[in-house]
Every structure is written in structure tokens, then in C-alpha cells.
Amino acid sequence: MSYRIGLVGKPSVGKSSFFNAATMNDVPEGAYPFTTIDPSVGEAYVRVECAAPEFDEECTPSVGFCDCGTRFVPTKLVDVAGLIPGAHEGKGLGNQFLSDLNETDVLVHVVDFSGETDIEGEPTEGHDPRVDIDFLEEELDQWYLGVLEKGINRYETGYTTEDDAIEEELAEQMSAFKTNEDEIKLLVRRVGIGFEPEEWDDEDRLELAREIRKATKPMVIAANKMDTPEAQANYEEITADPEYDHLTIVPASAHAEKALKSADQAGVVDYRPGDSDFEITGDISGEQEQGLEQIRDFLSEYGATGVQAALETALFDVLGVTPVFPGGANGLGNERGEVLPDCYLIPPNSTAEDFAYSLHSDIGDGFLHAIDCRSNRQLGKAYEVEPRDVIEVITTN
Template sequence: MLSIALAGKPNAGKSTFYSAATRAEVDVANYPFTTIDANRGVTHVRTDCPCLDRDERCGNDNCHDGKRYVPVELLDVAGLVPGAHEGKGLGNQFLDELTNADVIVNVVDASGATDEKGEPVEPGSHDPLDDVDFIESEMDLWLAGIVDRNWESVERKSRSPEFDMDEALADMLTGFGATQADVQAVLRGLDYPDDPMAWTDEDREALARDVRRRTKPIVVVANKADVASEGNVERLLALDKPVIPATAQGELALRKGAEAGAVDYDPGDESFGVVGEVSDAQRELLDGLRDTVAEYGGTGVQAALDYAVYDLLDHLTAYPVQDASKWTDAKGNVLPDAFLLPRGSTPVDLAYAVHSDIGDGYLHAVDARSSREISDSYELAEGDVVKIVSTAK
């Protein structure tokens, strides 16, 4: 399962984001590890369900009237402070937890009411733009430290006649989620000495920075947009990087309200309605939230998760079925499964994602929309419904 990590300074709103995003308001019963431990859970990205192309909704637990929620893992990493890569505030341990993530959501407190350590300050007196850069540089410096510590082994390997720089660096960085292809792509963009002995600290830092950018892309969440000081959100949006204004607290309130039947809202909706009994205090909160939601086209929580997976990681959703005309599995469930795959994936990749042990049992695939056989090299598109024909029972 793809893994998204929340990073940010203390008090930025990571836990609120996590708790809003991982509530079991859509059925996650198929995934017994919903909460593996305190900071690892399952959330969902939202896409259009292929059942929208049919007369009837599919009725899948993860489909709300054509809004399909596809599970991904969410990690809530404890707050990072400047100097984390040197171990400040248990920073090394927390940075280490980011290793397992495919993509990072950097939760920034756009209110400007907490300093870089997350301590409350006069609202507007701290510039949230500083927090964007420090998380990135802590991650870069931390990886540079790992590269430094392991450099001797690269130097040792370089004495062998079979030495291959790509391979040696990929070996060192595989724990960080870097493949040999990643290392090759990064090295292509760098000017570096062939002999590892001749690498300078700057060479290693550049390597770490580019590998980090490639393997841990970041979307910034400008959280607490509901109480952000004048101009903060706009200045964050003007940065040359993806930034999504959000209110994690608002999302939490809406999901709780929806669970209680008081609010008509599905995660990622651009608006909400009050449909049940709410107290005066709740009504006031929801009225306040309405402005923020209207201004930013939603609470931003679902938007950030979707952006991380569909844009930054460039994934698509494919739906394997056994019956190509009814779009069902053997038990008659319509569109039972949704798989997230990197763009460029083929029906063969989908077959492996569904049956890791398929081996050479794959025969061919059928596009369930057209009922036509598709070639093994066909590049899947978002929302494809595919029947895999294999020798497997």
C-alpha cells in the first residue's frame, strides 16, 4: 500500500490532520491493520468511481454515490524542530520514520501564531514560510548524514575492478526507498568525480538533496487557514512548490458531524450542509467553517492526500474484475477492488499487483468497458476496469 507521511513542526496540526483523515467513516474492514500503532493508520484518496458510467451505483463500501475512496497508509510523525537531523528533539528517530513513506505532506501552521518550535507566539509574529524550508532542509541534511556515514563503504567498493557507482549508491540508498533508476537519474543531473575518494561534502550533500527530492516529494499543507494572519496563505501559495490551504480542524468537525448524521459531507466535498440537530456552539463553528471551505473549495485535507498520490506520485486507479460485463468478482461484488499504480503501468503490472504469485500464468487482459482484449503493453488510464485472464484458478 502506498504510504503518505505527515511531517511538520510541533503544533502545526499533524495529529488533527491524521485523526480527521483516518476516521473509520468509510468501511476499512478489509484492511485489518487499520491502526497498526498510534501513528500508523489507513486513510483514502478520492477519485471518480467507474460506476458513474453505469446506470446503477456499485454499492461498494468505499464508494459514496460515485465518489470512490481508495486506501493508502498514513503515518503521523512526531513534530520536527530545527536541528532535528543532529538529534534535537529526538529528530533522528522521527526523521527515520519518514524513510518508509512514498510522499510527504508537510503540515505548516499558516496562522503564524506558533514559532519554529511550535511554541505559541503573538499571532502573525512568526513567518510560516520559514517552516516550509526548514522541514525540507532537515530532511536533506539528515540524508546527507546517512550518505556521509556510509561513504567509506562506497570508497571500499571502488577499489574493486567491478565497481559501479550507480550500483554502490543504490545499495546504500535502497533503505531510503531509492532504486537504481532513481540513483541513475540523480547522477545524470549532477557533476561529480568518478572516484568516490574525490567527492567533497558538497557533492554528497547535492546527492542527498536530489535523492530526497526524487524519492520523497513534498506537498505543503497551509494548515489553520481558517485563522491565518493576513496574507500568509497567499504568500505560501505564491511559492514555487505545491501548497494546499487547509483546515484540519474543520475537516475533523465535518467528519464527526457527518458520522453523527448532523452534517451532509463526504471527504473532499467542496461544500457541506447541516441536516440534523446541532448545538448553538456547533452551528457557530460550522458557520465559521463555511467561509473557509467556500474560499478554498473544501477543507484541503482530502485535496492534499489526492494531490500527493495522483499528482506528485503520478498514480492512477485501476479496477480488476472477474466478470467483464457485470464488473464483478466471483461473489458478485461490483468493482470490488481498486489498485493504485504508477502511471505507465500495464495490465501485466495490474495482474502482478492483484496476484503477486501469478508468475507466467498471465494470459491476456480485457478492457471491461469495451469488452475488447487489450495488449500487454497498453498503458492503463485512470478508472480502467480490467479483467485479467490467467491460468490461475
């Protein structure tokens, strides 16, 4: 199971910079719209505290790496360019944008908190980032509404068989959003509009579209360019605004993350991505030192650069993904001499049996019971897996 985190936002907010900082790949960046024509897919990492030290072992990750007890587990990051107002009507790179967006599991909305770009991404001053936050939600809602309306239309014009229920029709029409009948049913009930679409007015439809969007495209806001005083002032204001309470906002500086990673690669600092501090280890000029000390101040104010934090908040907090280590009750090593080689990211609310299936369908089919490797306790198939569990599956085969 591999998750895809999508970076979205109007042009020039720093999506490519964020993407590059998170993946250290080379994607063109520049302060003008449409630099990134094709969506870029790269490998980023999310941090998970390694379980091996608890067993007095040293792990040998098969993918990603482990740095002083912190596992860096790979995840896919997608730079989804091309969102401008009216994208759902096919303006700009709208349609490409929408189909790329469908492939993502969770979104990080990169917002230029400095207010130095207007709604189209052109240079300006004093732009309110709240406008961008609202615009993106509305844009997505309109897109969902369009697809929802098609489903209602099909239902009403009788393309479906007599006894097809509306949730069935909508689940089919909206299948690209990875929803299903049960979810649609639940959301129709939540909106409280009944199951007769002829009775849904425009507002009901929009509200339902919005609920489906929220359920299928959970989102975190990365308040980017937080290294500028303008962004810091906007951040103070917006995080104190009750209208925006429902959002998860992570303060971020793609520039700071990129600078630290570059300095680390050049051997002049020792920086572990996501950390709240770093050490200067090489010879640097006074100017470089001044720049790095500014970044250090930023880290002590905001806890980190926010790039790792935004990805992890999206995956673990908003989406609810569970990291779990396949282990062995009689030691963590396998027959190839690897120690705790894997850390799986599995869907929220997964059971021990689901976990077994994520290892291999044969392991799922032959599931007898599982073992919690920390306590050696036996776990039944309905056991709900907890983050950082170390589990061995015992099978009949």
C-alpha cells in the same frame, strides 16, 4: 499494494489534528511539543470516481465505501512526530523519526501557516512559515547527506571490490530510501558531477543528496490553520513568492474537517469528506449554526477543508499512483455476487502485466492479454494503465 502517506512537521502545527480529522481515530492532541510519542498509523481514504455507474451497476466495495458515485479507497496515514531542528544529529526524537519516515512513500508537510508557533513549536506571533518549509527540506537533506557520505567513504576506502561502480555502492548504502542504481545514475547525471566521487566537493554532495531526497520522498505542503486570518495572509504572500513556486501547497483546516465530520456523525449535517459544501439536517443552536456558516464560507473560499485534497494531491499528483478497477468484460460482478469490489492503487507507469502481477503472481505469470471493460478492446502486456481503467486479465490458467 498499500501506500503510506507520512504527516511530518515541527511540533504543534496540527499533525495530530490533521491525522484525527482524516482518520477519525482518537489520538491525543494538544498545543505542546511531543504529545504524540509514538508514530500513529491509521486508515485514511482517497477519493476515486466510481466506474460502476458507467455500467449502470451499483458497486459493493470490499474495503472502504462508496458514497453517491465516489469511492473512498483506504490508504495508510502515519503521524510522524518528533521533527525538530537538528533531528538528523539525533536531537529530540530524531532517530525514531528518521526510521518511521523511511517507511513512508510520500510526505505531507503540515505547516502552521498562522505563524503562531516558533521553529520549535512554542507559541509566538508573526513567525514566517517559509522558515519551516526551508528547515524541513534542509533537515531531510542533511540526513540524506549523512548516509550518502557513508557510501562515498566505503567506496573510497575500498571496502568494495575493484570494479564496483559508485552508483552501486550508493544504491546499497541508501537502500532504506527505496532507491536503486538506475535512479542514482540518473540523478548523478542530472546534477552533472561525473562518476568520480573524489572530485565531488561539499556542494556537489549536498546537491546530490537533495536530488535523491526529492526523488524518494516527494512532498506536498498542507498549509494548515487556514481558518485564521493570519494564515490566509501568509498563504497569499507565499503562493505569490516565486522562490516557492516549485512547491505544491494545499490550503487546509484540520479543524474544519474535524468539525464537519463530527457534526455529520452526530447527524446534524450531511457532509461527504472532501466536498465543497454540506447541508444542515438537524436541530442546532444559533451558536452552532454560526460556526458552521463560518466553515461554509471557508469552503466556498478554498474549495474544501483541504484534508482530503492534501492526501489525494500527495498520492495521485505528486507520487503518480494510478487507481484501477479489476473488472469483467461480461459484467462487473464476480462469482461471489460482488460488483466492482476492488479499486487498486498501483505504482505510476504500471503496465497491464504489472497490474496482473499486483492481483496475484499466478495471474501475472499466466498473462495472455487484458481487456478494457469499457470498450472491450484487447490490451497487450505493455499497455500503460490509465487512472480509473476497468480491466479484466485473461490468463492461460
